[in-house]
Amino acid sequence: MQAVQILINALVLGSLYACIAIGFSLVWGVLNVINLIHGSFIVLGAYLAFGLYQSLHLSPWYAIVVAAPVFFVFGYIVQRLILNRVITAPVLVTLTLTFGLDLILNNAMIYVFTADYRRLTLIPPLGSVSFEGVVVPVDRLIATATALALTGLLYLLLRRSRVGRAIVAVRLDRDAAVLMGVHVPSIYAVAFGLGAALAGCAGVLMALIFPISPLTSSAYLGKAFVVCVLGGLGSVSGALAGGMLLALVESVGSAFFGPAHATTLSFLLLIIFLILRPQGLVGRKGFE
Amino acid sequence: MLHAWVARCVRLSIPLGIAALASGIQISAASADDVIKIGAPLPITGPLAPEAIKQQQGYNLWAEQANKAGGISVGGKKYKVEIVYTDYQSNTPRAVQATEQLITQNNVNFVFSPFGSGAAKAASTVSEKHKVPTLAATASSSQVYDQGYKYLFGTFTPNDTLTTPLTEMIKAKVPEVKKVAILARNDLFPLAIAQEMEKSAKANGLEVVYFEKYAIGTLDHSATLSSIKAQSPQWIFVTGYTNDLLLVRKQMIDQQMKAPVVSMIAGPAYQEFIDALGKGAENVSSAAWWHPAARYDGKDIFGSTANFVKLFKDKYNAEPDYAHASAALCGALFQIAIEKAGSIDRDKVRDELAKMDVVTFFGPVKFGANGQINSLDPPVFQIQGGKPVVLFPQAIKQGDLKIGLE
Numbered sequence: 001m002q003a004v005q006i007l008i009n010a011l012v013l014g015s016l017y018a019c020i021a022i023g024f025s026l027v028w029g030v031l032n033v034i035n036l037i038h039g040s041f042i043v044l045g046a047y048l049a050f051g052l053y054q055s056l057h058l059s060p061w062y063a064i065v066v067a068a069p070v071f072f073v074f075g076y077i078v079q080r081l082i083l084n085r086v087i088t089a090p091v092l093v094t095l096t097l098t099f100g101l102d103l104i105l106n107n108a109m110i111y112v113f114t115a116d117y118r119r120l121t122l123i124p125p126l127g128s129v130s131f132e133g134v135v136v137p138v139d140r141l142i143a144t145a146t147a148l149a150l151t152g153l154l155y156l157l158l159r160r161s162r163v164g165r166a167i168v169a170v171r172l173d174r175d176a177a178v179l180m181g182v183h184v185p186s187i188y189a190v191a192f193g194l195g196a197a198l199a200g201c202a203g204v205l206m207a208l209i210f211p212i213s214p215l216t217s218s219a220y221l222g223k224a225f226v227v228c229v230l231g232g233l234g235s236v237s238g239a240l241a242g243g244m245l246l247a248l249v250e251s252v253g254s255a256f257f258g259p260a261h262a263t264t265l266s267f268l269l270l271i272i273f274l275i276l277r278p279q280g281l282v283g284r285k286g287f288e
Numbered sequence: 289m290l291h292a293w294v295a296r297c298v299r300l301s302i303p304l305g306i307a308a309l310a311s312g313i314q315i316s317a318a319s320a321d322d323v324i325k326i327g328a329p330l331p332i333t334g335p336l337a338p339e340a341i342k343q344q345q346g347y348n349l350w351a352e353q354a355n356k357a358g359g360i361s362v363g364g365k366k367y368k369v370e371i372v373y374t375d376y377q378s379n380t381p382r383a384v385q386a387t388e389q390l391i392t393q394n395n396v397n398f399v400f401s402p403f404g405s406g407a408a409k410a411a412s413t414v415s416e417k418h419k420v421p422t423l424a425a426t427a428s429s430s431q432v433y434d435q436g437y438k439y440l441f442g443t444f445t446p447n448d449t450l451t452t453p454l455t456e457m458i459k460a461k462v463p464e465v466k467k468v469a470i471l472a473r474n475d476l477f478p479l480a481i482a483q484e485m486e487k488s489a490k491a492n493g494l495e496v497v498y499f500e501k502y503a504i505g506t507l508d509h510s511a512t513l514s515s516i517k518a519q520s521p522q523w524i525f526v527t528g529y530t531n532d533l534l535l536v537r538k539q540m541i542d543q544q545m546k547a548p549v550v551s552m553i554a555g556p557a558y559q560e561f562i563d564a565l566g567k568g569a570e571n572v573s574s575a576a577w578w579h580p581a582a583r584y585d586g587k588d589i590f591g592s593t594a595n596f597v598k599l600f601k602d603k604y605n606a607e608p609d610y611a612h613a614s615a616a617l618c619g620a621l622f623q624i625a626i627e628k629a630g631s632i633d634r635d636k637v638r639d640e641l642a643k644m645d646v647v648t649f650f651g652p653v654k655f656g657a658n659g660q661i662n663s664l665d666p667p668v669f670q671i672q673g674g675k676p677v678v679l680f681p682q683a684i685k686q687g688d689l690k691i692g693l694e
Contacts, residue, residue, distance in 0.1 A: 002514055002515070002517075002518045005514045006511055006514055009510040009511055009514060010511075013508055013510070107333075110333060110337075114337070115333065115334070115335070115337030115338060116337075116338050116560070117338070117530070117531045117534065117560075117564075119534065119538075119564045121564070121566065128542055128543070128544055130544060135542070135543045135544050137539075137542035137543070139542075140542070210507050210508075210535070211531055211534060211535060211564075213531070215334070215335050215337075216507070219505050219507060250508070250511065251510070251511040252511075254511040254512055254515070255511050255512075255514065255515050258500040258501065259471075259500055259501065259502040259503065259506065259509070259511070259512040260474050260500065260501035260502060260503055262503065262506075262511075263503045263506075
């Protein structure tokens with residue numbers, strides 16, 4: 001029964017990891033920008049959920065509806081005003097720029113919210129469901145379902161909508177997309193806005209489960225990075241597969257070798273993938 | 289004409305400038321004479337920031353009280369107190385640099401150690417090199433004091449003074465406890481406490497069925513908790529800092545984990561642990577170096593424990609915990625040592641600290657040959673009705689151990 005419990009823990013955690021990583025993967029895949037602000041966006045989303053619950057008693061599932069447009073606009077503006085200026089520069093330049101922006105945002109959060117940890121405690125608590133000795137907390141189940149729904153929505157958006165097809169087209173061949181009448185700077189901004197919106201929504205879900213502090217942003221960013229490498233850039237299913245694989249390695253590794261080695265194992269796996277399968281599990285050229 | 293006038297002004301300004309500068313030096317030297325500066329390197333930003341703020345509040349409360357009373361009396365003359373803070377951003381190598389800078393550039397008279405055993409040990413090398421008396425408010429691991437240093441003193445008793453009374457109490461009061469699971473943050477202090485716990489459990493005939501470390505920054509403990517659950521221990525003992533323990537306890541509730549006894553060090557003494565967990569904090573047992581329920585009549589500036597608690601509540605509108613109290617105590621101990629020495633000479637103050645034997649609001653203070661305090665019985669307590677209730681020592685006992693969790 002312990003094995004089933006570990007497997008379920010891994011599935012739940014995997015979908016959360018996928019949710020953390022999917023916006024990061026979208027931005028990296030489409031814009032070729034390794035967005036180091038992603039972790040801080042997630043934490044900011046968690047603060048938004050916390051603030052809305054504390055002040056208006058608005059549950060996190062409603063907070064998602066607020067977070068998505070707010071973060072989209074925020075991301076859109078950041079891309080149009082700042083990142084677009086260096087988007088064609090080598091990847092190191094955009095990396096440095098997003099690193100600097102992250103330092104500013106993260107320190108601003110420490111200044112405004114302090115480094116103290118906060119918790120979003122739902123009243124009444126949601127409790128857990130148990131079956132044959134296997135226990136799953138309801139908040140994690142809700143977060144899992146929402147994470148999967150967000151992933152599905154992004155997939156549909158990219159496949160079915162006009163703007164989604166434009167994003168894929170820009171990713172596949174920027175010059176051809178320009179010739180087809182696609183306004184590339186706008187598409188970049190939309191993709192970055194979508195990435196930010198997904199990070200904000202992931203933050204809302206994280207607030208349901210984990211404590212909130214500006215200091216956790218680096219942990220989320222690290223997970224997003226590993227998931228992207230494992231799953232492969234360029235597809236929604238890549239993020240999902242990478243998230244599941246990482247969670248499985250962490251959960252099983254923790255049970256077998258002790259929790260102290262869970263992180264080591266996941267980074268070992270990362271190195272193996274970088275050497276043997278750098279494109280990841282389901283990496284593709286175009287993002288869809 | 290204009291040139292001549294400018295040249296005259298410049299010529300005149302040189303001696304005037306030198307005179308002004310000299311008088312400025314005179315003034316600053318005179319004012320520096322009346323101030324005792326204590327350097328305090330703290331992790332004001334970074335992961336340890338919440339702990340640093342506690343220490344800072346304790347130091348500031350002491351400095352405020354000392355200055356309100358006119359300052360520290362040295363041979364009939366009153367010296368004001370100034371604490372010089374530097375932020376080492378939760379990065380131990382920077383704590384060492386910060387300590388060096390405080391001593392050599394800020395010219396502090398004395399030093400408060402950085403937070404925790406690891407950084408205190410690293411920085412003690414610097415203060416020992418410069419022969420600066422140093423008080424560590426939050427270092428308990430004996431490795432910090434076993435370096436043979438003469439200028440380092442600490443106000444936390446060794447780690448086993450927390451785990452031994454706790455184990456003996458659980459063994460006496462809960463005989464069904466046979467199997468213990470220990471989970472520790474892979475960090476100097478939490479790991480040292482966990483190792484002491486393992487030793488005291490084995491010494492008391494308990495079986496340690498699980499002993500594992502978790503990495504710093506771990507957010508998800510669900511797999512670990514499933515492994516612990518499979519061992520069905522009657523006592524679950526977890527170490528870490530407040531955030532880790534909140535996370536573990538919350539995930540224990542999520543997994544419907546129950547055990548007759550759950551102990552956590554070092555979080556339950558902090559009010560934010562109780563506030564964040566609500567009913568989940570009930571019956572979690574712990575031990576700490578000090579508790580506001582202590583009742584001591586001290587010879588220090590704060591006097592009684594009750595007066596310290598009142599002053600703290602008035603200033604910060606919150607209940608003090610052991611970290612606040614230990615920091616304030618360090619200030620009070622420097623004050624006692626300086627006043628007894630009748631001098632701010634570092635060696636004389638160091639000698640007074642070494643032979644210190646005084647009752648304070650924190651309890652009796654006497655340092656062992658290695659500089660670590662050896663005169664205290666740290667309280668064992670349990671969260672009951674949303675409050676920490678002292679179970680041991682007998683002198684300040686407030687209630688009896690309750691078994692099971694909410």
